[in-house]
Amino acid sequence: MPPARLRILKTSKLFIGGKFPRAESGRVLTAVDFLTGAHLAHYGQASIKDLRDAVAAARSAQRAWAAAAPSLRGQILYRAAEMIEGRMASLAAVISTTTGVTAAAAEAEVAACADRLVHFAGWADKISAVFGSVNQVATSHFNFTVPEPTGVVAVLAPDRPSALGLIGAVAPVLVAGNTVVVVASDAFPLAAMELAEAFATSDLPAGVVNILTGKRAELVGTMASHLDINAVVDASDDPTHRTTLRLGVAGNLKRVHFRDATREAGTDILDTVEMKTVWHPVSW
Template sequence: MKVSEQSRLAVFKTYKLYVGGKFPRSESGRVYEVTDSKGGHWLANAPLSSRKDARDAVVAARKAVPGWSGATAYNRGQVLYRVAEMLEGRREQFTREVADAEGLSKSKAAAVVDAAVDRWVWYAGWTDKIAQVVGGANPVAGPFFNLSTPEPTGVVAVLAPQDSSLLGLVSVLAPVIATGNAAVVVAAERAPLPALSFGEVLATSDVPAGVVNILSGRTAELSAPLASHQDVNALDLTGAPAELAAELEASAADTLKRVRRPSPAAEDWTRDPGTSRLTAWLETKTVWHPIGV
């Protein structure tokens, strides 16, 4: 007997965190409802990450830093390009998720996904070029070479934009790992599903485990332990409201973190991003070397 389509139960997707190259549930077992931005219809339950999940993500990121920062810039570019290939292959899925998350039509959501793929390719192309832009040989009076070269900062905690679930996420995450850093990302609180699905893209690409870790949950709850964590070297406050950003910046000062403040005006994620987000997560190392034998 043929089973009618109407009698078939839908198989809903179970979203999980992405930490250390694996897909754990929150250690607390908590979840929260995610609804679409138009009618408030239920889409899925997302993991409600705890402070323990945040600490686990930092441990995974710290473990990944030596291998990723030590890879050649050319190799990092190849890996990032592979991510773009995998994202392009799941274009329909992300179009649907972005449409639900941001209340866009299918055509506009598809344009956002295309822009996210293009943005990722753009940053992939910068991996082996940024050193020539911000580094170089310095003129000195004496028989020495004086060379300045950019180096990764280390572990960067990123509060993803709240208003752009995929393109904004890509715009803040790609420059972090393109420059050799590892990232702990707190996804948009209201619309975390595209970010959690992006973890699946990363897992099936060549990005080493721990280089990117994605958490979902309450931004204020997760950002506090990240801002004060001694193994976090930098903090991107893009997705934090002004009052929370001020508190996190004060907390980050205790451990001398590099902090990128949120823009006072709404950011246009479709415009040319420039190199400011690349240079934000680089530190300049200057060395002297004698000329001759």
């Protein structure tokens, strides 16, 4: 009889610039089965240096992502939804073992992730038509307003739902042409790294989405102070993080938005765009 096969267990790492590097500090944390407490996997504990690297990756990807045709951004997000749909089984298994929800609820969450991405993919080529405007002015100017991406956006994902919360917080940011650095749930980070694998195999350019796992509290202060992060979307619903962020951005005036990431609202796109108004002289 052949010997029993040794299972190959996954050690999840970070997702930075399209690659899966180990945490710079070499630290790892342990994820456990929600119900039994059994060891599931090790995952990387990001430090502020990993955050710095992720911001650098997001910055270098931002210009090209913003310059891509809106329809292309939409297609790429749709493609990411396809990848998530294709990973239904493994994602649902991770969600249900780590967060303790039923298999059916986990599958419904994965389906909602894919649907949410498809919803926002559809927004890509409608943002400037819906939120922009042509303005009536008293002088002889053609005056119009267009939304432009804010830049590099840091996102704090909530603990529950661990996958949909991340997608819900990230999708409205991405579609407008921002690049993101996400810090996944403290309690249930494995689903986020499954999503990272889906993103890595979609057509999202490297650096557009970067995902860190670890302890949010170590990173929130730097998120607030880092001058190359242009905005923060906090969906963690944690009063301590909220205070840290509010105090931290007092010196640099970056935008901070606190959001319930489970809702699906196109107007969330407005949180991370800047309205540019152009006065174009015309002569009659």
